[in-house]
Amino acid sequence: MSLLGNVINPNVTSVGSIPGGNLTPGIQIVVQGVAPAHSEGFSFNLSSKISDSRCDRALHFNPRFTQNCVVRNSLKNNAWAEEETNNGMPFRKEAPFEIVIVTDLYCYKISVNKRNFCVFKHRHPLAGVNTYSVEGIVKITSIKFLEIRTPTCSVQPAVTNHHGAQPTKPKLNPPGCSAHPAVMNHHATQPTKPIFNPAVPLTTGIPGGLYHGKMIFISAVPAGTNRFTFYLQEGSLHNADVGMVFDVRFNFGSCVEMVIRNHRSRGTWGQEEHTIPYFPFVRNVPFEIIILSESTGFKVAVNNQHFLEFRHRLMPLARFNMLHITGDVTVKQVRFQ
Structure with a gap:
């Protein structure tokens, strides 16, 4: 695992760029902070910046103390999609928290305070996600971006790089990801000239x-x-x-x-x-x-x-x-x- 970027004490409501330009499978985002006693909620967002005035949100992760739930959603063309609110409310006011988001081929895998919390299936192309933002009443102490070796929730198609390297082997689905069909199941062959x-x-x-x-x-x-x-x-x-x-x-x-x-x-x-x-x-x-x-x-x-x-x-x-x-x-x- 290698560190791609670390943002210390970011301003709430500011928009930052994803290190490397865009998200890819196998990126881990670690958000640490605390919500003060007067907080009604906050959100961490991963977005595709379309223009200076518009961002489509691929992941809106929104703990709401007033409703005692965590809302997950997406936004496209200024229209919200269907909310997901299951799995309870692991956040408490004035208690430090850690959110870990792992980008995968099919989903975002999210844990809170070292425990698996939810999976949010991709609604927007991962390759177009290029910004992050924090909103609401919260104190964020750090946002880390790390690269891990392999995604954790998928079968990855065999891919060769642009220099003619041999294809990689498919990664197998772990338990809990059976809803996503395997993309590739084949005998390895030599690629022809591109x-x-x-x-x-x-x-x-x-x-x-x-x-x-x-x-x-x-x-x-x-x-x-x-x-x-x-x-x-x-x-x-x-x-x-x-x-x-x-x-x-x-x-x-x-x-x-x-x-x-x-x-x-x-x-x-x-x-x-x-x-x-x-x-x-x-x-x-x-x-x-x-x-x-x-x-x-x-x-x-x-x-x-x-x-x-x-x-x-x-x-x-x-x-x-x-x-x-x-x-x-x-x-x-x-x-x-």
Whole structure:
């Protein structure tokens, strides 16, 4: 474990930057302080700063003495989501406290005074969280940011770095995290040579076609306010059969912050799938998508967090031998494994 930053006696209501720029899995945040006798409550917030006048809150951790509970919530576009208030009230006025928040692939794991308190599932992309803040009546003595070796609540997809290092092994879920499906379950293979900074639209072959255990890594940056799309297709013709289309729509027609999945057979599109747990993309913020082909369907992770699954509608998989990318996106790297 290594220390990334330590803020001593921060001013309440001030906004600070996350050391390193953005949160990643495996960061531990330790908040120490005390609430005075006249305190009605306070909050510690992890946020995505959108502009000088707007922050979306990924985690709002709010002990309330007046209601004898701790509220957890998120805020997007100035609208609060659903509150979580279970697990009691471990804070007492005039008693020192320690809050430990561990960032994970799927959740924030929070303990209070050395005891596990709650898990708060991610509602906003972790990679976009870049600020912290304290509000209310409280005296904060320190806020520490530490890097730990591995996250504690997840299966992490095998990832290689940009220098061609060998893929890491998946981490297994500990007890208590079974609600989150494993993103990857595959036989280790050698990655092929990456494609760097290709022009868009891009059409490139998938070495060996798709098969059980095949992985596609796409690192990119949303470059506009419209949409971008990934196609896994048979051949390069414009009306080719498509095993899966992954269509990210920021603002397209009647679709706002949606991800559409579908297939196309003999020129005809199938039934669209729209349901997503959250919208993980932010304009001008880099992301990485990992698509894993399994025997029953595709599993998709965004920024090392399991995002969704799409069951196979067309077989055999090996016929889908091309990756086609279009739209408002700047592609930094494509890699097959």
